Structures are given as structure tokens and as C-alpha cells.
Amino acid sequence: xxxxxxxxxxxxxxxxxxxxxxxxxxxxxxxxxxxxxxxxxxxxxxxxxxxxxxxxxxxxxxxxxxxxxxxxxxxxxxxxxxxxxxxxxxxxxxxxxxxxxxxxxxxxxxxxxxxxxxxxxxxxxxxxxxxxxxxxxxxxxxxxxxxxxxxxxxxxxxxxxxxxxxxxxxxxxxxxxxxxxxxxxxxxxxxxxxxxxxxxxxxxxxxxxxxxxxxxxxxxxxxxxxxxxxxxxxxxxxxxxxxxxxxxxx
Amino acid sequence: xxxxxxxxxxxxxxxxxxxxxxxxxxxxxxxxxxxxxxxxxxxxxxxxxxxxxxxxxxxxxxxxxxxxxxxxxxxxxxxxxxxxxxxxxxxxxxxxxxxxxxxxxxxxxxxxxxxxxxxxxxxxxxxxxxxxxxxxxxxxxxxxxxxxxxxxxxxxxxxxxxxxxxxxxxxxxxxxxxxxxxxxxxxxxxxxxxxxxxxxxxxxxxxxxxxxxxxxxxxxxxxxxxxxxxxxxxxxxxxxxxxxxxxxxx
DNA sequence: CCGTCCGCTATTGTATACATAACGTATTCA
DNA sequence: TGAATACGTTATGTATACAATAGCGGACGG
Numbered sequence: 001x002x003x004x005x006x007x008x009x010x011x012x013x014x015x016x017x018x019x020x021x022x023x024x025x026x027x028x029x030x031x032x033x034x035x036x037x038x039x040x041x042x043x044x045x046x047x048x049x050x051x052x053x054x055x056x057x058x059x060x061x062x063x064x065x066x067x068x069x070x071x072x073x074x075x076x077x078x079x080x081x082x083x084x085x086x087x088x089x090x091x092x093x094x095x096x097x098x099x100x101x102x103x104x105x106x107x108x109x110x111x112x113x114x115x116x117x118x119x120x121x122x123x124x125x126x127x128x129x130x131x132x133x134x135x136x137x138x139x140x141x142x143x144x145x146x147x148x149x150x151x152x153x154x155x156x157x158x159x160x161x162x163x164x165x166x167x168x169x170x171x172x173x174x175x176x177x178x179x180x181x182x183x184x185x186x187x188x189x190x191x192x193x194x195x196x197x198x199x200x201x202x203x204x205x206x207x208x209x210x211x212x213x214x215x216x217x218x219x220x221x222x223x224x225x226x227x228x229x230x231x232x233x234x235x236x237x238x239x240x241x242x243x244x245x246x247x248x249x250x
Numbered sequence: 251x252x253x254x255x256x257x258x259x260x261x262x263x264x265x266x267x268x269x270x271x272x273x274x275x276x277x278x279x280x281x282x283x284x285x286x287x288x289x290x291x292x293x294x295x296x297x298x299x300x301x302x303x304x305x306x307x308x309x310x311x312x313x314x315x316x317x318x319x320x321x322x323x324x325x326x327x328x329x330x331x332x333x334x335x336x337x338x339x340x341x342x343x344x345x346x347x348x349x350x351x352x353x354x355x356x357x358x359x360x361x362x363x364x365x366x367x368x369x370x371x372x373x374x375x376x377x378x379x380x381x382x383x384x385x386x387x388x389x390x391x392x393x394x395x396x397x398x399x400x401x402x403x404x405x406x407x408x409x410x411x412x413x414x415x416x417x418x419x420x421x422x423x424x425x426x427x428x429x430x431x432x433x434x435x436x437x438x439x440x441x442x443x444x445x446x447x448x449x450x451x452x453x454x455x456x457x458x459x460x461x462x463x464x465x466x467x468x469x470x471x472x473x474x475x476x477x478x479x480x481x482x483x484x485x486x487x488x489x490x491x492x493x494x495x496x497x498x499x500x
Numbered sequence: 501c502c503g504t505c506c507g508c509t510a511t512t513g514t515a516t517a518c519a520t521a522a523c524g525t526a527t528t529c530a
Numbered sequence: 531t532g533a534a535t536a537c538g539t540t541a542t543g544t545a546t547a548c549a550a551t552a553g554c555g556g557a558c559g560g
Binding site: 011012046047 | 515
């Protein structure tokens with residue numbers, strides 16, 4: 001295949017990984033479906049070696065599952081798997097918040113978080129919130145959580161949280177987006193923002209237990225969100241990760 | 251290289267992964283040292299493709315770190331990295347214990363844990379405990395923790411705990427072993443065993459919060475253990491994982 | 501004598517060829 | 531007619547060849 005057009009700007013492995021993840025999250029590959037290497041080679045444009053590396057990485061990431069007889073399939077998740085993942089992430093973020101509070105954080109380090117907080121406040125002033133504003137919210141919320149995680153100053157914990165978030169459905173913000181059309185959406189966002197405010201306050205005052213508790217509560221809110229979103233199946237098309245959920249009849 | 255002797259019983263990838271992990275944990279490869287693929291090919295007997303797959307997996311496992319310019323190096327950890335990892339694991343196990351308690355566990359499911367508990371009790375009857383008994387203890391303790399994790403019935407959580415334990419130093423039992431010569435060792439084991447007993451009791455009585463709290467306390471005990479072990483550098487040779495700790499002068 | 505630049509070498513990233521195992525299909529026998 | 535076996539095809543596991551890049555050493559110039 002001499003006419004393969006090679007993009008030298010990023011490694012083929014990374015390119016293949018991104019392309020395959022897109023295919024999985026977009027639902028082009030259904031849960032339980034076997035991923036053919038050859039087919040992946042054609043759709044990603046990389047050759048088999050980088051494709052295989054990408055498949056291994058995606059397996060470690062939790063999106064794929066190794067088939068005993070060889071090869072990989074797209075992993076399928078139950079609703080409980082997902083709510084557990086959210087609670088799991090909240091627990092880890094709680095630990096991060098506690099570490100931050102106990103180990104102390106300078107005002108300078110808290111600055112970016114407060115900016116984030118302010119930007120979200122700005123967005124929430126709109127009632128009802130627009131779809132565009134939702135997108136911004138999702139990005140800002142992700143940034144807030146990432147910054148908070150960093151404050152723990154604990155590389156192993158940060159790494160683990162990244163992993164727990166790598167399963168994209170574990171990101172609470174995604175579920176909120178699914179509910180942008182629900183009347184409860186605004187309330188949920190406001191409550192979530194209050195949690196953000198409290199955790200910063202707790203960290204500033206070095207109240208580790210309080211910082212931890214609020215992040216866990218934050219996750220429980222996200223779980224309630226998920227349940228709500230799944231009951232009211234509005235805007236679910238905005239949530240590609242939900243393509244991974246097993247249907248009840250499976 | 252036609253004379254390569256191929257062991258067909260396990261895949262070359264797995265073989266290479268195990269061999270490389272051994273080399274890392276045994277200290278044959280020092281922290282910060284770059285791993286040469288070619289060299290790995292020679293020492294593992296696999297060819298470059300499976301070796302590369304193994305390297306990717308070990309990176310995901312946390313033992314290796316990708317070098318920006320290419321290749322991998324052995325990751326180095328600080329003492330705090332390790333104590334954080336222990337606390338991290340304890341937090342996840344706490345969540346598992348809570349899930350088990352809240353979701354309910356049949357007497358039949360608790361049976362293996364109680365057997366484990368009894369076997370450990372048997373071992374602890376020896377004073378002072380022998381090195382052989384320590385090895386048995388380590389195995390039994392690992393089994394107890396694995397069984398407990400399973401009780402959560404939460405695949406995402408079980409997976410995450412496995413990952414947190416994949417960094418072998420995160421396994422509290424390892425550190426206890428390092429202290430087999432310390433006078434405090436016996437006490438520590440007895441206290442740990444008490445924690446095991448309490449968590450089972452809490453799960454039986456469906457006290458989720460208590461089950462969670464005791465597992466976190468258990469991890470804090472392990473952290474104290476680690477500190478003690480590092481102060482009294484006895485039997486550290488029994489702890490290959492400590493080869494990964496950066497020395498203070500690094 | 502030191503610094504810089506050029507070229508070489510060694511190592512990784514990528515592609516592909518080969519081996520092997522699994523699955524599906526067709527044919528045959530009971 | 532149904533089931534079992536054998537064969538063929540297809541896909542994965544493995545090995546190796548090729549390409550490109552980064553790091554190092556030597557040589558030349560200031």
C-alpha cells in the first residue's frame with residue numbers, strides 16, 4: 001500500500017488510538033463487537049503495529065476487552081457500572097481534596113480555580129441555559145476538576161483519577177449535558193456549583209474532612225443526574241459515551 | 251535468530267511482560283534507567299513486537315514511564331508516592347467494603363473470608379513468627395483483600411483496585427514483611443487482623459460506613475508500617491519493590 | 501584550548517511478511 | 531436428515547526488515 005498518506009506530525013500509534021476511541025465513543029463500533037485489526041488499519045490509516053499498540057492502550061484504558069481466543073471487543077457497561085464509576089471517581093477526588101486541604105495550598109494556587117468558578121457563575125446567570133453555554137460549562141467543569149486534582153500534589157493519585165476519568169462516562173459533567181432540556185438541569189448545575197464553592201472554602205480553611213465529604217456528595221449528585229438522564233431520555237445523542245451502555249434487553 | 255527457543259505454552263507478550271516486571275522489581279533495572287528494546291529482546295527471548303506490547307502494558311501499569319524522545323524508562327517513586335498509593339488503595343478498598351455492606355452479602359460468600367481469617371489467626375499464634383510463616387501470611391493477606399474486593403460486586407471498582415495494587419509497593423502486606431525482624435511486627439499483624447475481623451463484622455451487619463472507615467484505618471496502619479520499615483532498614487532485601495524508591499540524595 | 505557543526509551510529513517507530521490457530525462451510529457417513 | 535469431521539479461509543500472534551530520528555563523538559575553525 002504505497003499510496004498511504006502518512007501524517008508525520010503525530011505518531012501513528014497516537015493517531016490510531018484517537019481514531020479508534022472516536023469510533024467507539026461515537027457508537028460506530030457497538031458494545032460487544034469484535035474489533036478487526038485489518039478493518040482498523042483501513043479506517044485509521046496506520047499499519048498493524050501501531051494499531052495493535054493503540055488497541056492495547058485502549059484495553060488498559062477500559063474501553064476494550066481482550067477476547068480469550070485473541071483480539072479485542074468493545075466493552076459493554078451496565079447502568080450500575082457507570083454509577084459506580086462516578087462514585088469511584090468522586091471518592092478519589094475526595095481524597096485529592098483532603099490531601100490539598102491537609103497539605104496546604106497557597107492563595108496563588110487557588111487563583112485558577114476561583115477564576116473557573118467565576119466563569120461558571122457567569123454562565124449560570126442565563127436562565128434557561130443555552131446549548132452553547134452548556135458546552136462551555138462542560139469544559140470549565142472539567143477544568144475545575146482537573147485543577148482540583150492537581151492540588152493534591154500526589155502524582156499517584158492524579159494518575160489514578162485520570163484513569164478513572166478515562167472512562168469518559170465517569171465524567172459527571174457529561175451527564176449534566178444530557179439533561180440540558182430538563183427543568184431540573186438548572187438546579188443541578190447550581191447545586192454542583194455550590195459544591196465547587198464549598199470545596200474551595202474547605203481547602204482554604206484546611207478542613208480536610210469537609211473537603212473530602214463535599215466531593216463525595218458531589219459525585220452522589222452526579223449519580224442522581226445519571227439516573228434522571230436515563231429516565232428522561234432527552235438529548236442522549238449528545239452523550240456518545242452512552243453508546244457503551246448495555247440495553248436492558250441484552 | 252533461528253535458534254530461538256519458543257515456549258508455546260504462554261504468549262510471548264505475557265512472557266516478556268513477566269520477565270521485564272521481574273527485572274524491574276528485582277532491581278536489575280534501576281529507577282530512571284532507560285530500557286533498551288534490543289536488550290529486552292535478548293533477556294526475554296521474545297522478539298521486538300511482543301516486547302513492545304509488554305512495555306506499553308508495563309507503562310500503563312505504572313512501572314515504566316515513556317520518554318518523550320522515545321522509549322521507556324523505569325519509574326522512580328518517592329516515599330510519599332508510596333504512602334499515598336497505600337492510602338489510595340485503602341480508600342478504594344473502603345469503598346468496596348461499603349458497597350459490600352450496603353448491597354448485602356450472603357453468609358456463603360463470607361465463608362472464604364472467614365476461612366482466611368482463621369488461617370491467619372493460626373499463623374499469628376506463633377511468637378515470634380517465623381520467616382516462612384510470614385510468607386504464608388503475606389499470601390493469605392493478599393487473598394483476604396482480593397476476596398473482600400470481590401464482595402463489592404462492582405467490576406469497575408475491582409478493576410481500579412487491581413490497578414492500584416499493580417504497583418506492588420501499594421500492597422500493605424509487603425511492608426509488613428519487611429519488618430519481620432522488628433519487635434513491633436507482631437503487634438502490627440495483630441492489629442491488622444483485628445481490622446480484618448471488624449470489616450467482616452461490619453459487612454455482616456450491613457454497616458457500610460463502619461466497614462469503609464475500618465479499611466481506611468487499615469491503610470493508615472500500613473502507612474505507619476512503611477515509615478517504620480524505612481526507618482529500621484531491616485529485611486529490606488525482602489522487598490524488591492523498594493528498589494523503585496528514589497534515594498533521598500537523588 | 502574551547503566551542504560549534506557535521507556526520508555517524510545506535511535505537512526507536514513503522515511496515516509487512518510469515519506462522520499459527522480458530523471459525524465457518526461443505527461434504528460424507530450414519 | 532442430522533451430525534461430525536475435514537478442509538479452507540480469515541484473522542491474530544510473531545518476527546524481521548526498513549525508515550527516521552536523536553544522541554554522541556570527532557574534527558575543524560575561531
